[in-house]
Amino acid sequence: MQVIDKLTKENLDIVKEEIKNNNLVIFPTETVYGIGANALSSLAVSKIFEVKTRARNNPLIVHLKDKKEIEKYAIIENEIEKKLIDTFMPGPLTLILKKKEIIPDVVTANLDTVGIRIPSNPIAHEFLDYIDYPIAAPSANISSRPSGTKVEDIKMEFDNLVNYIIDGGESKIGLESTVVKVINEVPTILRPGYVTKEDIIKTIGVCEVSPHVLKEVDKNTKVESPGMLYKHYAPKTKCLLLYSNNIDKLKELIEKNKTEKTIILGSKKLEKISCYKFINYGDTLEEISHNLFSLLRKCDTYYADLIIIEGVKKEGLGLAIMNRLIRTSSFNYQEL
Ligand code: AMP
Ligand code: MG
Numbered sequence: 001m002q003v004i005d006k007l008t009k010e011n012l013d014i015v016k017e018e019i020k021n022n023n024l025v026i027f028p029t030e031t032v033y034g035i036g037a038n039a040l041s042s043l044a045v046s047k048i049f050e051v052k053t054r055a056r057n058n059p060l061i062v063h064l065k066d067k068k069e070i071e072k073y074a075i076i077e078n079e080i081e082k083k084l085i086d087t088f089m090p091g092p093l094t095l096i097l098k099k100k101e102i103i104p105d106v107v108t109a110n111l112d113t114v115g116i117r118i119p120s121n122p123i124a125h126e127f128l129d130y131i132d133y134p135i136a137a138p139s140a141n142i143s144s145r146p147s148g149t150k151v152e153d154i155k156m157e158f159d160n161l162v163n164y165i166i167d168g169g170e171s172k173i174g175l176e177s178t179v180v181k182v183i184n185e186v187p188t189i190l191r192p193g194y195v196t197k198e199d200i201i202k203t204i205g206v207c208e209v210s211p212h213v214l215k216e217v218d219k220n221t222k223v224e225s226p227g228m229l230y231k232h233y234a235p236k237t238k239c240l241l242l243y244s245n246n247i248d249k250l251k252e253l254i255e256k257n258k259t260e261k262t263i264i265l266g267s268k269k270l271e272k273i274s275c276y277k278f279i280n281y282g283d284t285l286e287e288i289s290h291n292l293f294s295l296l297r298k299c300d301t302y303y304a305d306l307i308i309i310e311g312v313k314k315e316g317l318g319l320a321i322m323n324r325l326i327r328t329s330s331f332n333y334q335e336l
Pocket of ligand 1: 058059060061096108111113114115137138139176177179190191224225226
């Protein structure tokens, strides 16, 4: 895999050619890195599913260079969708809209809707603008693994599978976009992210959160967001997620559950607890979101027998963090 660290005209021509030839290019966004292909080519999009080993019924998000492009590929059906676009795009929001025929079924896993996102990251914008194709792109990680937020992490997974990665440094937000669908005139969060329920209520007045966000979903359940069905964001080491808003109770839970080789992944207030290795994941929700996926990968390098992860309050950005952590730990979760 070749790392492109500057978007010179020459490099832009290289990645444009790569996309034109139905190959994949990994690019940075403000949320996480995406592994992108021409969204109008079934052949190119199929390669994404292959290299990620992604389930074919888990639809992809289509990335566009600006708002004017949306109606080429999707139908904006009401004022609420329009307002969400006006307020949150470009930015870390994916809006599920009725799809137009031009989007191949492989992109949307045969659904009649398509997830549309316009990244605000300037490098993503320059890439999308220059190549001038809509780009289907899921997160740059093998399915079930933590999403890619750093070039080194991604290189380890896709080195021989993808020819080019555009380096944009560490992903600023670190968690994937908020996925929203307007259902019966109510914006409904199917996957929480940096744009929060509270942000959407400020603009629209109402916002619901899908009940599947914090729950294990049975494979036979019909869900609005098929991504919720899968094991996700997981390191190889076993994880246990613990939460209490009372620090003494949290410490008690940790003491009760820790093993001989336990890594504690949490905030500074836990650093004095005796354990195999303490890793500070940050002390604000923004820091935790930014650091989380890369630190989960780092945990695997210590060959511990357990990672105890400190949970956070399920509010604001905390809901997105807990949505990921509950899946990271395969629903191995205790709250006191
Ligand atoms: P990823 O590509 O890994 O960021 O995951 C994309 C997420 O968006 C998954 O949870 C998908 O289920 C969800 N998604 C994408 N397209 C749609 C759609 N048309 N309807 C509902 N959810 C979608
Ligand atoms: Mg993903």
